[in-house]
Amino acid sequence: MPYDPPPDLAGLSLAEIAALVEARKLPPIDQWQPEQRGDSEMRVAVDGKWFHQGGEIRRPAMVRAFATLLRRDADGQHWLVTPQEMLTIEVEDAAFIATDVTAQADALAFRLNTDDTVIAGPNHPIIARGDSEIPAIYVAVRHGTEARLNRSTYAQLVELALAGGDLSVSSGGETFSLVPR
Known part of the structure; x- marks a missing residue:
């Protein structure tokens, strides 16, 4: 399935931007509280590049998919969350x-x-x-x-x-x- 990048922000009205935000269907990770915990062996570098076991994740679709599963707890720890498990992810600055x-x-x-x-x-x-x-x-x-x-x-x-x-x-x-x- 091909990926259609979103249009340029400057060419959109506020209503169109709001519609894009609303249309984005994200998983309800705030409702998931799995007991199984582990380490994803992933890192988000200060420049926004994502890595797994030291190698850069070069497929933008994979980065977008992982980003939808990301949350940060009150202690500042970032997690990749699924209904079955929560895996820590190192974030050098911002996700x-x-x-x-x-x-x-x-x-x-x-x-x-x-x-x-x-x-x-x-x-x-x-x-x-x-x-x-x-x-x-x-x-x-x-x-x-x-x-x-x-x-x-x-x-x-x-x-x-x-x-x-x-x-x-x-x-x-x-x-x-x-x-x-």
Whole structure:
């Protein structure tokens, strides 16, 4: 079955972006509490590349499939979850990379390296970490996971913030500072 990549964010209306988000059918991993635990022998590198037993997973469809099964617990541990088992996965920084952003009305929509789309707001806050020398901006994705903005997406977001007169952006009725605390 061929994969049709999603359209360019800038060419979509907010309603079309929201429809893409809504149409994405994800497994109910937050409802699964399997007792069997183990290690997936997988790692997500700081640049967003996925590895299994030291070798890079080069098939984007496999990465997208694994990403739908990912959650992070309160202790910060990432897990691949199925109804039968939970397997730890090492995540060096963030599970996802935000590769694009578009601003429409009062919404910021982010495209992730897995072709997921996230609209920032109360359920998907934008989080500033690091310090003034090395800031890092993240957006909450789902089940405790986050996406770190890549350099060009970070620059796009800062440009939007500066156009508003300060270093903050608004989306979904919330205002998010881009200054690390």
